[in-house]
Amino acid sequence: MAASEGLSIGEMAARTGLAVSAIRYYEDEGLVRPWRNAGGQRRFQRADLRRLSFVMIAQKLGFSIAEIRAEMADLPRHRAPSKADWSRISVAFRARLEARIAALTDLRDRLDGCIGCGCLSLEACALYNPADAAAARGTGPRYLLGDAPAAK
Amino acid sequence: MAASEGLSIGEMAARTGLAVSAIRYYEDEGLVRPWRNAGGQRRFQRADLRRLSFVMIAQKLGFSIAEIRAEMADLPRHRAPSKADWSRISVAFRARLEARIAALTDLRDRLDGCIGCGCLSLEACALYNPADAAAARGTGPRYLLGDAPAAK
DNA sequence: GTCGGACCTCAAGTGCACTTGAGGTCAAGG
DNA sequence: CCTTGACCTCAAGTGCACTTGAGGTCCGAC
Numbered sequence: 001m002a003a004s005e006g007l008s009i010g011e012m013a014a015r016t017g018l019a020v021s022a023i024r025y026y027e028d029e030g031l032v033r034p035w036r037n038a039g040g041q042r043r044f045q046r047a048d049l050r051r052l053s054f055v056m057i058a059q060k061l062g063f064s065i066a067e068i069r070a071e072m073a074d075l076p077r078h079r080a081p082s083k084a085d086w087s088r089i090s091v092a093f094r095a096r097l098e099a100r101i102a103a104l105t106d107l108r109d110r111l112d113g114c115i116g117c118g119c120l121s122l123e124a125c126a127l128y129n130p131a132d133a134a135a136a137r138g139t140g141p142r143y144l145l146g147d148a149p150a151a152k
Numbered sequence: 153m154a155a156s157e158g159l160s161i162g163e164m165a166a167r168t169g170l171a172v173s174a175i176r177y178y179e180d181e182g183l184v185r186p187w188r189n190a191g192g193q194r195r196f197q198r199a200d201l202r203r204l205s206f207v208m209i210a211q212k213l214g215f216s217i218a219e220i221r222a223e224m225a226d227l228p229r230h231r232a233p234s235k236a237d238w239s240r241i242s243v244a245f246r247a248r249l250e251a252r253i254a255a256l257t258d259l260r261d262r263l264d265g266c267i268g269c270g271c272l273s274l275e276a277c278a279l280y281n282p283a284d285a286a287a288a289r290g291t292g293p294r295y296l297l298g299d300a301p302a303a304k
Numbered sequence: 305g306t307c308g309g310a311c312c313t314c315a316a317g318t319g320c321a322c323t324t325g326a327g328g329t330c331a332a333g334g
Numbered sequence: 335c336c337t338t339g340a341c342c343t344c345a346a347g348t349g350c351a352c353t354t355g356a357g358g359t360c361c362g363a364c
Contacts, residue, residue: 097260108249
């Protein structure tokens with residue numbers, strides 16, 4: 001039971017609540033980088049629990065995998081991230097979060113004056129202009145609240 | 153140019169900023185119900201501009217088509233909805249919106265104490281429990297912030 | 305040593321919200 | 335009357351975030 005043993009994918013799944021298949025998918029997406037044991041099975045660092053947790057939270061907040069990958073790019077690849085590393089991420093993340101909350105609140109405040117009144121015939125309503133920008137972004141489901149998905 | 157002429161799908165697209173194909177899709181989904189002219193082309197009421205606008209805003213807020221359909225179910229099907237109809241919807245909608253904002257704010261407040269500290273090893277962190285509920289909901293992309301998709 | 309469960313890969317399927325394409329019909333201006 | 339562009343239907347494709355399945359390997363307990 002040396003510290004170098006690492007956690008199996010099943011243990012990771014049990015501890016995070018993620019499906020095993022989801023964790024493998026996240027590996028494909030570059031969000032975690034387990035090593036392999038002699039038999040070819042994945043072994044995870046304890047710190048990877050945090051990485052996956054971060055992924056889960058960010059997902060819940062509406063960030064795409066690409067965005068999350070970008071957000072986590074600042075974490076050290078091969079060593080367990082320190083408390084300071086996570087704090088740095090947290091600051092950037094919090095800013096995005098604040099922006100999202102502000103956008104929602106703003107929308108809510110305009111909604112009262114907008115949906116109830118006659119301006120929903122649009123042309124003049126400030127609510128739609130941001131939507132137009134999103135509409136120009138091609139196929140697939142749109143990203144929420146106008147945040148551009150992080151490229152590549 | 154009698155009032156009974158109605159708007160073509162192209163006009164609707166131009167006025168809402170939606171793609172023509174998206175409007176047809178929304179019809180398939182039951183979000184608008186245009187009638188057909190002699191030649192089989194769709195004709196829309198002016199009030200449908202509002203319906204589509206509502207769809208666009210709700211989409212931006214992260215509601216699924218099914219949820220939006222449920223939300224709009226209270227609107228009169230065959231007559232142009234009155235200001236009172238829209239206000240009713242708006243109230244319900246605003247409540248969902250408030251809940252979403254509250255969830256985000258709450259999450260943000262916990263994030264500071266959570267991501268920066270050691271608790272992201274989870275097991276005890278209040279952030280994950282809601283996520284577990286979402287994980288039980290089967291295939292496909294998860295809905296944001298724990299709102300259940302409207303059934304049917 | 306053998307058995308079952310956990311693990312592996314790779315390909316294909318799923319759900320949502322659309323878009324694109326093929327192959328045609330309709331309507332308004334010249 | 336004829337053309338051109340807007341419109342029609344229906345089937346298939348797309349991107350994201352996964353899951354499911356087939357077919358096989360590994361490992362820990364008995």
